[in-house]
Amino acid sequence: MNNHIPVMLQEVMATLRPRSGATYLDATFGGGGYAAAILAAADCTLWAIDRDPDAIARGATLAARYPGRLHLVHARFGDMLDSLAARGVTQLDGVVMDLGVSSFQLDEAERGFSFRADGPLDMRMGRDGPSAAQLVNTLPEAELARIIAEFGEERHARRVARAILRARAEAPIETTARLAEIVRRAVPRDPSGIDGATRSFQALRIAVNDELGEVERGLAAAMHLLAPGGRLVVVAFHSLEDRIVKRAMAEATGRAGGASRHDPAALLSRTASDFALLTPRALRPGGAETDANPRSRSARLRALERLAPSSPQVHA
Template structure:
């Protein structure tokens, strides 16, 4: 067993790994490596092998010490977690014993002002988890008022989205919006928060972050990739932090957890057998002690399922929400 002292405890980390149930000699995918909380716990089981994926180069660089201590059992890959099946195949892994995902922005990213994820720390309006692609400042500068309103409403569930979009367009005519503080101030003039409520800019920042990183499309693709790569009996464990993510996970599990395919008009067509057996009838949530220690954990929900021997289900199209490529080319 590899004895290491964890410098980071993932939200619902112990519960997630308990559901993952790593066994000696098994191969696992930590699809959102972050600070390596899940990987450390998995590697504590003798002989396990972990493929750690993260699109954030800083997370990969920060994990090199764990790679050194893992005696070759941990491999880190800088990439999107939607590519996990291809990443495994490129490393000779035909089937994995488990996949774990911690969806959304990490505490480390939120705390780095230069990344521009949080209105609580003034910095450049960036919000990218990876190295390439448009920044949040690019989106704010380029998107039409209609697109901005749609982005903020769909991904932030902000009921004042039209007013916020109108204010952004008016402000950018005067001067470019390039910092988190500038954007937060614009939003705060439209969205009035009552005492003890979330900051007025919370939903707008969430929306832009999800949009810039294409997080919901990535989640759809990553779940389908996990279904393909898991061997029968392999486990899929997902921790999400807001309702949009959890809705996607819940829907995916429900679709794969029941027979699919056939038609009442074509009774001779056999239904596809369930490809997942759901392990969590209701989502697992943090206890009071964890929330007290880490307030960001309060909205976390864990769902888990086990791969059956059935064939992979036909892909289900993701929702028709605003797409980064369309908005940035003005389409």
């Protein structure tokens, strides 16, 4: 785990600014890279959540290195309010959320997240609920097409869904290699070089894990938990998640509504906010990082800070 370097680590740390005596949450523990950096940067307390029991087990080594400072919680980050409240934590000085799939999950063929190596068609982050195999073998064609179009942004979703139904009529689809081949045959070759199975695999993974719902619940909970001066730092990896993060932070900071910035009335209607946006535009990884880690190319970092309550006005 010591060798795990998370995406945009320098930018995350510069934005989070850990300080001694404070309490933080790594809402997506994964390989423990952010957690290790936070614990090394300041004499603080860190809570870390992950829905994957393997990630929690891997964290034992790091917890032993920082006795009494790192507390691991096996839970979904969308449930962080209840999970932390049960442990007496009701306020945080900072939260970091990395919404990407863990490298450990992608690299373990038996988890079924990737078509790069053949494995059982699973994709469950928490090992509970229906697997990807159950979805592709039982859902009606229209629902499969909807999932692939909505969560994978796949233009040929109907063709993919039809191909899946034809294939499963012959034999259940149980491996990543078979599903990938079915999808590739159903879609035209992408001129950008992206594997034809990429979007459909993303869609199924999002559906299996309710990832977008988790993001919405997690963002709302994290903002609720932030103490004055507390910061929320989020790294997203695809447009669906990034849009949710961007919208949630815009709403929290009074920037939402979609009205034109050239409309004075729209500007006047903005209400005072408890939060300030720290990233008017999303931060991107540098060239050196994307060269070293191609998975980082699509990363977007957005952050906000809870403002200290304004002093009450004194009337004469």
